[in-house]
Amino acid sequence: MSTTLTVEHLTIGLPEGADRPFAVEDVSLAIEKGEILCVVGESGSGKSMTANALMGLLPPGVTVKAGRAMFEGRDVLRLPEAEKQALRGASTAMIFQEPMTALNPLMRIGEQISEVFAAHDRFTQAERRARSLDLIREVGLPDPEKIIRAYPFQLSGGQRQRAMIAMALALEPKLLIADEPTTALDVTTQAQILKLILDLREKHGMAVMFITHDFGVVAEIADQVIVMREGKVVERGKAVDVLENPQHDYTRRLLDAIPTGKLPKARVLSEVPALEIKNLRKVFRTGGGLFKPVREVRAVDDVSLTVASGEVLGLVGESGSGKSTLGRTAVRLVTPDGGQVLVGGTDLAALSEEELRRQRNKVQMVFQDPYASLNPRQRIMRALTDGPITRGVPKAQAQAKARELLEIVGLGADAAQRYPHEFSGGQRQRIGIARALAMEPDLIIADEAVSALDVSIQAQVLDLLRELREKLSLSILFITHDLRVAAQLCDRIAVMQKGKLVEIGTVHEIFLAPKQEYTRQLLAAVPGADWDQVQVEPA
Template sequence: MKPVLSIRDLAISLPPGADRAFAVQNVSFDLNQGEILCVVGESGSGKSMTANALMGLLPDQVEVARGEAEFEGRDIMALPDAERRKLRGDRIGMIFQEPMTALNPLMRIGDQIAEVFEAHNRHTPAERREKALALIGEVGLPDPEKIIRAYPFQLSGGQRQRAMIAMALALDPAILIADEPTTALDVTTQAQILDLIKTIQQRHGMAVMFITHDFGVVAEIADRVIVMRYGEIVEQGSATEVLQSPQHDYTKALLRAIPTDHVPTPEPVIAQPVLEVRDLRKTFVTSGGFFKPKRSVTAIDGVSFTIARGEVLGIVGESGSGKSTVGRAIVRLVEADSGEVILDGQDMNALNADQLRRARRRVQMIFQDPYASLNPRKKILHALSEGPIVQGVPREKAHARARELLEIVELDAGAADRYPHEFSGGQRQRIGIARALAMDPDLIIADEAVSALDVSIQAQVLTLLRDLQERLHLSLMFITHDMRVAAQLCDRVAVMQHGKLVEIGPVQDVFLSPKAEYTRNLLAAVPGTDWRKGAA
């Protein structure tokens, strides 16, 4: 099989003061015509840097130190910027991880697709519109005439990713680079996008370089696999070889870190409820406009459940199922329309502002993006001690407790004197856990707390959460779209769809004998299900 792309001895240098001299070094591999090559590794492994070097999208002060990338008889790395720009979108297309930041929020989807043709002087304006419509249809977006006029914020995450794929396909490239295109998506949307990429790759005969940290995704779509660590390739081979007979210790460690399909049987929790949610309801209504009617979306539709003291309850479902809205309604970051939230006999929804401020100490949240929830201008000591100080804890005592909490979440106490940007994603999530613990709460609500982490870091944070929960006898409400994660951590699981609770029960019952068709579909959509069953 003839390579469509050959990379030889690629090295990408980092600026002075970085934690290592090279982001990528000694990297050589081929991408063959008509194959899907998965590049796997944790954050910092160099996989995205390699793709950005090919596209000429490296950050300032980061540059290619040496190496070649032969494509269609030319070395991409040696091309002038103007020639590299001609290749981008034309012969090499790219799908980014977060389409909301890659799409222009002020331009309609149709105009953004048409802009690809315009940038390369292709077609008349009328032809560009017709081709944009055809592409929107090809990537499975509903009602192309409506989508072509929509803005990015009017689409769901999966729809925005489909729009990005349409843009990448516009000029029928020979290579498609997909950089973590499904990481932020729920399992059913992820399965749809993976199937779409696989279908389009076969239809167009493209070579696909697919960057991911999820071996479940690898099992679904890869023909060959490259495993990277600290900027170097540590293993490569066919998907079957790497998944079933990994050679390098790092590959074996990544595979071990994947949440398994084994469902533990936790001891039943029979303690008194710390939280009772009764018939909770919330409907969001848009304001409309001159030409748009008001639109209402039911986010929570009569939800009721309890969480016992010392219990972990998982809330699972797709994006838009209402699971995060339930978590926010419990602490009144979102005001429910009706229903009761009883925390140790006290209805949170009936409290006035002063009462609510005092009651919130007893229920804390861990958010999905800890960097966004930490003040970048304040040291970690401030983040961990601010809440207790506001609640009347003496400053010295709060500071001492902050350093103690850092050690509890397995960080050095000296981390208190550093800023959020000085930590990795996994370390910041540990800080988020420490901040939640600082108020000595009765209940912690973790909203997608591990969904953005690499599998090995995710495994560490899950182990930490379970250890803390058992050691401190915490009650935990764990919101996630990842069924495998819920199976590993939770005592009971509640499944939500369109604002309703469709199933709730002990974790082994829900996962091994699901009653609802929706639950069965969620379980079937988890990437790599067939591979994991074969490996079991």
Template sequence: MSILSINNLTLALPVNADRKHAIEDVSFTLDAGEILCIVGESGSGKSMSVNAIMGLLPEGVLPVAGTAQFDGVDLLSLDETALLKIRGKSISMIFQEPLSALNPLMRVGAQIEEVFEAHGVLSRAQRTARAIELLSDVGIPEPLMTSRAYPFQLSGGQRQRVMIAMALALEPKILIADEPTTALDVTTQAQILQLIEDLRQKHKMGVIFITHDIGVVADIADRVIVMQAGKIVESGERDEVLLHPQHPYTQALIAAVPRMASAVSGTESAETEQMKREPILEVRQLCKTFSSSSGGIFGKKRIVKAVQDVEFSLYAGETIGIVGESGSGKSSVGRCLVRLLDPTSGSVLLNGVDIASLSGEALRASRRRMQMIFQDPYSSLNPRARVDRILTEGLLAYGTPRATAIAKAKQLLNLVGLDESALNRFPHEFSGGQRQRIGIARALAFEPDIVIADEAVSALDVSVQAQVLELLGDLKKRLNLSMIFITHDLRVAAQICDRVVVMQNGTIVETGLASEVLHAPVSPYTRSLLDAIPGQLYEQALHDMKQNRNIRESNI
């Protein structure tokens, strides 16, 4: 029986928008205890659909047709006071980025208690006890201590669990999860998905799960809706949509998903390669230690060994992947290599020169040879600077004439597949994939020998992700780039890396050719990362279908 029914919903965009409607003629239902996945790229309208249900539409976006029936009431007809009674109590929502959704100035427990207070439920003592109980229910260790912590003191997975605890506080009939696992590493993602599944079964909730990750859809969905440019282009049971997609857009989304089977193959061992040529970069016994006060004037210093005795070599034209969970030390390694962090000890030899010991002008000169692409291109690009300034300010700082720098910027845009007209635009005027291309162009401005990509595609849609990975692979071949690719997604590492370094708690636990490490891992930790990858049964089903098709064709 349906507990939610969306009928012919249309949302109008402001007059100056790139299209007339955010969503158009959208209809779907949700049953009790069902998980309905809505998939599509950024801008497809999937988040707008649920924001309309919650009464959380941005300014200028208005419902102009359709209804959203819940408990016999059209949610679109309710005023803010009536919606407040429904939000959190009957329909709850988990947002994509918990750090921005949680109040940074309030302790975690107090934020959960606020849900009860807003709805006039329980006494003060009962609210506190229930908040701690909820934190325990969502699998947070030491819930009492966590309730007294601030959001920034928790990991990404813990913050997401806090958001889930808040969403479930009043045992709603419907849970809406908007990209809740996009930025999480695979093991934390697997835990969150299992938690949502367990809670769905326990409370018989209907769940609307918004994602662009087809692997996640394969693992948790009962039914699937595919959206493109504000319209539903395909819908049906999970296996029907994923294994037998009918619409070209659905087929393109599925084709863009990185596959473990695509791991770069190699016939020679890493040791043989080392004997054949000199490395361009040698990292030896690299360590980075952070220290912080535990609080108070006489508080003891807390020592965190983020990187411990890390060693690897990188060869010309090669891509090494550094993989691991959040907190494994992989990003700290990357930042030490480009000296955004100063190593505590160890050496970083770039063509025999230890850049870890350089300072002043010598360090400044070395940075031209090793550049970085950051995870979030929007925060790493100056929002007040046009693209021409973003691409030329580094060149100008090193004495390049302005006319030469502008000409170089135009070449860089062409290189990454953007039009020269982009020079006069600001970062916010581009899509996420386009902004990442600008970040790549900036990294290539000095024609570096090595590019370090730190989670460069983790926040992108699968189709955009595939485009950026293809671009990086093409640039690597055309420019003979060496690349260090930092990622928590082993499917992405399989797509682009020649060799893989696996890190856990600041140390390397396994290294080798990508085809060997990702298909026959030695370390139990690497195996646990591989086991946590979503959609493996689905990928196997696709593989079996292709095998059967090939057998049938060979018998004809």
């Protein structure tokens, strides 16, 4: 087997004033033809920076200080910019975590694939279109003639990722670099993308460098693994050896942080409801212009469920299932088209805007991206006290409560005087939880609150939510696409599909005896999971 890429002693320097001198330090690796190398590590480990260096995409101020990367007999780190551009797309290609930011929102999908051919002066216009259609078919997108004319916003997340892969494959590269391409996807779409990459590797004989923080993904696709921490490689080896017999403490900690197949013991739930949703409906309508019929999407279609006081109810389903819309409708960020949302006996769906403002504290939301929901110009103290002060809480009392909450979520009272950018993603998520608690709600709705976090940070946030549930008897509607996470935290799980509630039951019922085929499909799609080995904690 021939070697496609050899990286020797790569060192990448960071700008002066950064938290460490090197983003990547003395990293070496090799990828054989047709092999998948998974590069694993937490945020800040240097895995994405390594990939960006290989593609010539390092940000300003970040430079290669030492080392070489040999590909097709040339050191790609030292090539002139014109030669790097010629290499990108033709011999090396990259797919990114968020295709919506990598795709041009103003260009049709077919134009963006054809642009790859045009940039390398390949084929006639007619040939480019024909080859674009072939690529769309190859990556499994439905109705190629429709997709080729579609804009990115008209595709789902999984479809956009497939379109990105089609662009990457356009000129049949020898090396494909995939940077967290499945992290933001639901489990069934993730499983489809992983299978697609395996199939394409088999068909084209590509070498694949797959960057991830999910050892479940590693178990599904990797031949070789390297584990990175703070810019350095701490472990390397065959995937089976690293997974079954890790040598480094850091690798063992990452593996231990993965949500396991062990189900928590059942808890006795209160009969007092914190939230009652009755026959909730939300319909989105699009089109209706000249020659365009109105299109209706029943995002939430006659859904009824109850969250008991002190319960964590998991709401799971694929992208487009309606789970986030249900959460946002329950908190009245989206206006329902029918049904009731009862919190403490009050129907939030029926309140006027003025009445709703007075009741807003009863239900609080924790979002997926805490950085986007925090004002970057405001100190954390202000983020935690604005809501209570608006409700009439004296400023000194609100500030004392904020400091207490920061202690509770494990950040310390001195965090109050810092700004959001001074915290990591996991720390910002803790701030988001503290801000929700500052309003003393009856219920928290957590919408994909841990899906973008590294596994070790995710484990810490889940531990925090468990502690808060016990300490404060907190009720949580926990929205997630990751059934492994739901198994760790939730008392019951509700499964949604295409706006409807298709199954609800205890965690044990859903994982050990699912009634619906759709639920079984979701469970089967979880990467690296073996539900035949599920264990239940003793009572």
